[in-house]
Amino acid sequence: MTDIADNFARVRRRIADAATEAGRRPEDVALVAVSKTVEAPGLEVALAEGQRIFGENRVQEAEGKWPALKARHPDLQLRLIGPLQTNKAKDAVRLFDVIETVDRSRLVDALARACEQVGRRPRVLIQVNIGREPQKAGADPDDADHLIDATRLAGFVVDGVMCIPPAEGDPAPHFDLLGEIARRNGLAQLSMGMSGDFETAIRHGSTHVRVGSAIFGARG
Ligand SMILES: *Cc1c(COP(=O)(O)O)cnc(C)c1O
Numbered sequence: 001m002t003d004i005a006d007n008f009a010r011v012r013r014r015i016a017d018a019a020t021e022a023g024r025r026p027e028d029v030a031l032v033a034v035s036k037t038v039e040a041p042g043l044e045v046a047l048a049e050g051q052r053i054f055g056e057n058r059v060q061e062a063e064g065k066w067p068a069l070k071a072r073h074p075d076l077q078l079r080l081i082g083p084l085q086t087n088k089a090k091d092a093v094r095l096f097d098v099i100e101t102v103d104r105s106r107l108v109d110a111l112a113r114a115c116e117q118v119g120r121r122p123r124v125l126i127q128v129n130i131g132r133e134p135q136k137a138g139a140d141p142d143d144a145d146h147l148i149d150a151t152r153l154a155g156f157v158v159d160g161v162m163c164i165p166p167a168e169g170d171p172a173p174h175f176d177l178l179g180e181i182a183r184r185n186g187l188a189q190l191s192m193g194m195s196g197d198f199e200t201a202i203r204h205g206s207t208h209v210r211v212g213s214a215i216f217g218a219r220g
Pocket of ligand 1: 194
């Protein structure tokens, strides 16, 4: 558990250094602590370290972990970073403050209906399949502008775009392409960079790095 505290200090330092080296302000890069598979004791350490922004990739797992902690920490922000099935839209709308994985118009429709029913409207990011990988979720880069428009028309505040670049090769060109999509659509947030590449992502404009294993350790 002290590991987690140490890891937070190290990751925050690396974020600040990467930002400074890129001529950016460290406070302009938010750390999203990816807490999938992390259980209550680990979450408590993170909260004690002052961490308030968390990413989870499964609705059901998050429902089992976060409601009580959210009640205790009203300033907590929970972000969905995993694929969302339309039949889980209502549950996601109830729990998450930001949904980063909006990637198709059918999901936008389901989320709009869910928001009406639940009386709550999370902010959203559009996930882009930036490397056009067949096995990966996300809108095709060529369809992103259209999906952003449709999501706005459905009443959502689109904060930005999110991507997971291909595991192999240099992620930098993918980060740059995501940045272009954000710029031409007037979007401020770029959710990109994970444990293995967050410093590169920061050099290429990331505003939200999603870091799991570098903080909580390898997942089993
Ligand atoms: C698990 C996950 C992360 C964090 O990955 P690490 O390599 O453990 O930092 C980031 N983004 C998404 C979408 C994830 O599923």
